[in-house]
Amino acid sequence: MSREQQVLDRIERIRRRKPVVREDRITLAHGAGGKATHTLIEAVFLEAFRNPLLAPLDDGALLRFGNERMAFTTDAFVVSPLFFPGGDIGDLAVNGTVNDLAMCGARPAHLSAGFILEEGFPIADLRRITDSMAAAASAANITVVTGDTKVVQRGKADGCYITTAGVGIVEQPVTLSASLARPGDAVIVSGPIGEHGAAIMLARDDFDIEAPIASDTAPLHGIVSELLKALPRHVRTLRDATRGGVATVLNEVARASEVAVVLREDKIPVRPEVTGVCELLGLDPLYVACEGRFVVVIDGEHAEQALDILRSHPLGADAAITGTVTADPPGLVLLRTGFGGTRVVDVLVGDPLPRIC
Amino acid sequence: MSREQQVLDRIERIRRRKPVVREDRITLAHGAGGKATHTLIEAVFLEAFRNPLLAPLDDGALLRFGNERMAFTTDAFVVSPLFFPGGDIGDLAVNGTVNDLAMCGARPAHLSAGFILEEGFPIADLRRITDSMAAAASAANITVVTGDTKVVQRGKADGCYITTAGVGIVEQPVTLSASLARPGDAVIVSGPIGEHGAAIMLARDDFDIEAPIASDTAPLHGIVSELLKALPRHVRTLRDATRGGVATVLNEVARASEVAVVLREDKIPVRPEVTGVCELLGLDPLYVACEGRFVVVIDGEHAEQALDILRSHPLGADAAITGTVTADPPGLVLLRTGFGGTRVVDVLVGDPLPRIC
Numbered sequence: 001m002s003r004e005q006q007v008l009d010r011i012e013r014i015r016r017r018k019p020v021v022r023e024d025r026i027t028l029a030h031g032a033g034g035k036a037t038h039t040l041i042e043a044v045f046l047e048a049f050r051n052p053l054l055a056p057l058d059d060g061a062l063l064r065f066g067n068e069r070m071a072f073t074t075d076a077f078v079v080s081p082l083f084f085p086g087g088d089i090g091d092l093a094v095n096g097t098v099n100d101l102a103m104c105g106a107r108p109a110h111l112s113a114g115f116i117l118e119e120g121f122p123i124a125d126l127r128r129i130t131d132s133m134a135a136a137a138s139a140a141n142i143t144v145v146t147g148d149t150k151v152v153q154r155g156k157a158d159g160c161y162i163t164t165a166g167v168g169i170v171e172q173p174v175t176l177s178a179s180l181a182r183p184g185d186a187v188i189v190s191g192p193i194g195e196h197g198a199a200i201m202l203a204r205d206d207f208d209i210e211a212p213i214a215s216d217t218a219p220l221h222g223i224v225s226e227l228l229k230a231l232p233r234h235v236r237t238l239r240d241a242t243r244g245g246v247a248t249v250l251n252e253v254a255r256a257s258e259v260a261v262v263l264r265e266d267k268i269p270v271r272p273e274v275t276g277v278c279e280l281l282g283l284d285p286l287y288v289a290c291e292g293r294f295v296v297v298i299d300g301e302h303a304e305q306a307l308d309i310l311r312s313h314p315l316g317a318d319a320a321i322t323g324t325v326t327a328d329p330p331g332l333v334l335l336r337t338g339f340g341g342t343r344v345v346d347v348l349v350g351d352p353l354p355r356i357c
Numbered sequence: 358m359s360r361e362q363q364v365l366d367r368i369e370r371i372r373r374r375k376p377v378v379r380e381d382r383i384t385l386a387h388g389a390g391g392k393a394t395h396t397l398i399e400a401v402f403l404e405a406f407r408n409p410l411l412a413p414l415d416d417g418a419l420l421r422f423g424n425e426r427m428a429f430t431t432d433a434f435v436v437s438p439l440f441f442p443g444g445d446i447g448d449l450a451v452n453g454t455v456n457d458l459a460m461c462g463a464r465p466a467h468l469s470a471g472f473i474l475e476e477g478f479p480i481a482d483l484r485r486i487t488d489s490m491a492a493a494a495s496a497a498n499i500t501v502v503t504g505d506t507k508v509v510q511r512g513k514a515d516g517c518y519i520t521t522a523g524v525g526i527v528e529q530p531v532t533l534s535a536s537l538a539r540p541g542d543a544v545i546v547s548g549p550i551g552e553h554g555a556a557i558m559l560a561r562d563d564f565d566i567e568a569p570i571a572s573d574t575a576p577l578h579g580i581v582s583e584l585l586k587a588l589p590r591h592v593r594t595l596r597d598a599t600r601g602g603v604a605t606v607l608n609e610v611a612r613a614s615e616v617a618v619v620l621r622e623d624k625i626p627v628r629p630e631v632t633g634v635c636e637l638l639g640l641d642p643l644y645v646a647c648e649g650r651f652v653v654v655i656d657g658e659h660a661e662q663a664l665d666i667l668r669s670h671p672l673g674a675d676a677a678i679t680g681t682v683t684a685d686p687p688g689l690v691l692l693r694t695g696f697g698g699t700r701v702v703d704v705l706v707g708d709p710l711p712r713i714c
Binding site: 021023024025026027028029030031032037040041044045047048049051053054060061063065066067068070072073074075076077078109110112113114115116117118119120121122123124126127130131133134137143144145146147148149150151152153155156157158161163165167169351354355357 | 378380381382383384385386387388389394397398401402404405406408410411417418420422423424425427429430431432433434435466467469470471472473474475476477478479480481483484487488490491494500501502503504505506507508509510512513514515518520522524526708711712714
């Protein structure tokens with residue numbers, strides 16, 4: 001069955017479930033990446049735009065141009081505050097789209113950038129953001145080739161929103177999708193989780209907590225390229241763990257592949273500072289956004305080799321095999337705790353951290 | 358000289374002029390498409406992102422993938438109100454990017470869509486917008502293949518903003534740019550101007566004027582394709598006359614090509630209703646946005662043939678040869694009035710019509 005047919009079948013299965021948005025109005029939860037976002041995407045966007053190339057549960061679309069396989073992806077950025085330890089909306093907007101391309105198995109090539117600016121936004125801040133975008137683009141060896149700028153009246157935005165889109169080339173013979181995990185696969189997390197989300201929360205003045213946490217925002221195409229060059233046919237799924245964190249990514253995998261994912265709590269890489277902040281704020285790091293970490297689902301036999309490759313890259317030094325894929329119970333993510341218990345890691349409901357990216 | 362080198366030279370010429378943003382903060386004029394927008398693009402965006410593919414004065418970037426020439430473009434849409442006679446933000450966001458691809462000489466292929474939604478936005482309105490996008494995409498024979506949705510708190514947006522990006526294939530051996538006009542060329546306007554802007558203004562409740570004017574939003578790839586198939590090597594410039602209208606497009610051509618554009622007032626296609634509304638509001642239709650009209654600069658010898666081709670298409674029935682390109686005075690647009698006088702059609706200063714698209 002062709003990939004296009006697979007996508008159409010998946011959309012058809014979703015339509016038969018008849019997902020319904022029960023709210024009359026958009027809530028913050030619709031933007032959180034969890035349950036409400038999925039329902040909105042399925043009931044509104046998939047219903048309107050269904051076509052064989054649409055990438056409902058993946059990070060971008062795969063297109064064919066002549067003999068080339070091309071990936072095409074977009075992301076809107078509304079993070080608040082605009083500047084935070086470790087980065088700003090500019091490098092986030094570049095790295096976010098670079099990473100979505102990387103997760104499609106593509107070498108990022110070119111970016112577009114659409115700016116929505118609020119009347120009164122300081123030009124100096126805009127310069128700081130574009131400089132940061134330029135530096136991130138240069139680090140990722142890509143160019144920003146086209147853009148657009150709109151200005152809205154004071155009070156109709158929050159300083160600066162950026163939507164980037166990217167195109168990239170798929171050079172390896174990979175087939176990647178959240179729907180390709182199967183029993184016996186291993187789940188690798190590329191590094192300590194939750195740092196971006198924790199840094200953003202601390203950068204908001206709502207909490208009087210100080211901790212040495214910076215955003216992990218980073219371009220992942222290099223480390224992904226090493227992995228795919230070595231193991232092009234053994235990687236099933238690549239997903240960067242942004243909104244909703246690792247828990248949300250794995251729930252998408254479990255659901256799209258109709259498998260279970262079993263995590264071992266003691267194997268999840270997370271720094272003690274992040275654990276501490278999350279405990280204070282009543283959050284589970286598994287749901288907290290990263291902007292430079294990703295999840296790999298790979299056939300179990302090649303997991304150790306993949307781990308070695310990831311660990312030999314600076315962005316993967318703390319990578320860990322964190323879980324396995326099993327047949328039952330399909331669609332669920334389970335966590336084996338340090339005390340020998342098991343709990344369900346459910347999909348995210350509500351939005352604990354609005355405007356994290 | 359290669360196109361890449363030409364672009365670099367042009368960026369270098371702009372840098373030597375050392376454009377300066379004199380304001381400390383973003384104003385609505387920075388989003389109007391006129392003088393302030395140009396200065397912002399040149400002083401901030403070009404300065405940060407300069408590279409040989411950047412399309413500073415054109416509607417998109419030309420990329421090469423294998424043997425294919427590809428166009429890549431983006432546009433942010435913040436129109437207010439979201440729904441207006443003749444269309445809504447949804448078909449505007451699709452047609453706008455379809456048209457930017459068409460102006461690059463490309464057959465539009467795929468679109469991405471990034472949504473920024475305000476908390477509280479009615480789901481029914483979102484459905485109406487996505488249905489309208491789907492219909493516009495279908496009419497343009499393209500697919501929306503990837504997207505993203507973010508939600509911001511109440512008061513941090515204005516219902517719904519959409520940023521689309523598009524990729525398309527350049528199938529004809531064309532070389533199009535605002536910098537390629539030369540003396541002896543003719544300027545064609547594809548249809549009556551100013552209807553989109555006039556419709557938006559009337560749809561705002563600020564004025565108590567009623568007139569039977571609807572937005573001209575339409576996909577232009579079909580009519581452009583007819584023109585380029587017949588005359589691939591004779592068309593110099595294609596530009597859709599959106600923000601800032603025909604006057605802004607022609608000023609960009611005059612400036613980028615270092616030529617003069619001389620318009621004949623009596624040849625500019627404009628409907629009497631639009632003239633009437635513009636008179637009431639103190640606006641010049643030459644500066645009012647269209648969303649389904651475009652300007653063609655073509656060598657003078659082929660202008661009549663081009664006109665016949667445009668007029669044989671429903672979207673070009675009222676096309677007219679409206680002006681000519683001359684050597685002097687370089688960089689200026691002149692209007693020969695009905696009374697035999699001549700005035701300069703200057704670049705737009707300020708923003709008479711904020712959030713027109």
